[in-house]
Amino acid sequence: MIYPKMAVIGCGLIGSSVIRAARAAGVVGSVAVGEASPAHRAQITALGYADLVTDDMAEAVADADLVVFAVPVLAMGPAAVTSAAALKPGATVTDVGSVKVSVGDALRAAVPASVYVIPGHPIAGSEQSGPAAGFAELFQGRWVILTPQADDRPEYADATRQLSDFWTALGAQVDTMDAAHHDLVLAVTSHLPHLIAYNIVGTAADMEEVTRAEVMKYSAGGFRDFTRIAASDPTMWRDIFLANKDAVLEVLGRFTEDLQALSRSIRWGEGDKLFELFSRTRDIRQGIVAAGQDSAEPNFGRDRPASDGAPKP
Numbered sequence: 001m002i003y004p005k006m007a008v009i010g011c012g013l014i015g016s017s018v019i020r021a022a023r024a025a026g027v028v029g030s031v032a033v034g035e036a037s038p039a040h041r042a043q044i045t046a047l048g049y050a051d052l053v054t055d056d057m058a059e060a061v062a063d064a065d066l067v068v069f070a071v072p073v074l075a076m077g078p079a080a081v082t083s084a085a086a087l088k089p090g091a092t093v094t095d096v097g098s099v100k101v102s103v104g105d106a107l108r109a110a111v112p113a114s115v116y117v118i119p120g121h122p123i124a125g126s127e128q129s130g131p132a133a134g135f136a137e138l139f140q141g142r143w144v145i146l147t148p149q150a151d152d153r154p155e156y157a158d159a160t161r162q163l164s165d166f167w168t169a170l171g172a173q174v175d176t177m178d179a180a181h182h183d184l185v186l187a188v189t190s191h192l193p194h195l196i197a198y199n200i201v202g203t204a205a206d207m208e209e210v211t212r213a214e215v216m217k218y219s220a221g222g223f224r225d226f227t228r229i230a231a232s233d234p235t236m237w238r239d240i241f242l243a244n245k246d247a248v249l250e251v252l253g254r255f256t257e258d259l260q261a262l263s264r265s266i267r268w269g270e271g272d273k274l275f276e277l278f279s280r281t282r283d284i285r286q287g288i289v290a291a292g293q294d295s296a297e298p299n300f301g302r303d304r305p306a307s308d309g310a311p312k313p
């Protein structure tokens with residue numbers, strides 16, 4: 001047992017997976033859920049993983065030793081404001097948001113100094129959402145990035161170690177990182193790929209010479225993969241792009257330059273340049289598989305829809 005009481009605010013795919021995994025690992029005592037959606041509250045109650053399910057965020061966090069905010073990133077700050085007065089001094093406050101600078105700032109601005117804010121991001125998930133999509137093995141073998149702030153209090157270092165132990169018990173590997181660096185890395189590995197997917201599916205849908213029926217009927221592997229990514233939750237992704245604007249725009253600028261270079265190579269028949277790039281990218285793919293970070297690999301005995309290789313936010 002690491003935390004006698006855990007509260008999870010926002011209990012969709014990630015929040016419910018945290019609860020299932022923590023229950024399976026036996027690292028929490030009681031579990032309280034603060035959830036805005038009546039339909040999701042009913043599902044969580046039916047799943048039977050939580051001792052308390054409420055729409056009152058303050059009631060959920062009262063007495064909690066660990067509070068996990070698992071709402072869309074722009075909802076983190078408002079959710080923290082609603083529950084701040086009820087937080088227990090000495091509690092650890094964390095989150096699972098896909099953007100770290102703005103979420104860390106919002107959490108720290110909302111809560112009292114007597115709690116320890118340690119933002120986090122599990123690099124695990126899928127294009128599905130809601131509590132029914134969660135599962136206990138979601139974090140097995142995945143990375144969780146913690147972005148602790150500079151804080152001299154020895155208790156803060158203890159709280160960070162404890163949170164790291166928590167994620168390790170859930171099967172994850174834990175890294176700590178500067179929040180701004182996290183946002184740049186994830187802009188490259190996750191946010192830009194989603195932007196490209198949203199764009200390419202939108203472009204195909206808008207091309208007048210190609211009918212919608214043809215897009216569906218002749219959807220080849222590459223396009224089909226993009227449509228899966230582009231089916232990701234619109235609220236979550238709107239929030240990610242708005243909350244990580246600077247890093248996404250920086251990476252997008254670089255991507256656009258590289259795309260122009262590729263376009264020139266195709267126009268001028270520079271096959272050697274195309275071949276060199278495609279060989280390099282194939283090596284990267286093989287590196288990801290070798291590192292065990294390809295969820296399409298038959299690891300961890302997962303048979304859930306989330307194990308489909310979609311990039312993780």
Ligand code: NAP
Pocket residue numbers: 009010011012013014015034035036037040070071072073075078079096097098099121122123124125126127128129130131233236240312313
């Ligand atoms: P989700 O399945 O949509 O769950 C979010 C839940 O929070 C929903 O039930 C939502 O209700 C509820 N909610 C929204 N605003 C709330 C508020 N102010 N107070 C209480 N509950 C609220 O989303 P998710 O995929 O679990 O993502 C949650 C967080 O994890 C996001 O910050 C995301 O960036 C991060 N994340 C996601 C993934 C992924 O692959 N999905 C991976 C890593 C990290 P409604 O449906 O009624 O809005």
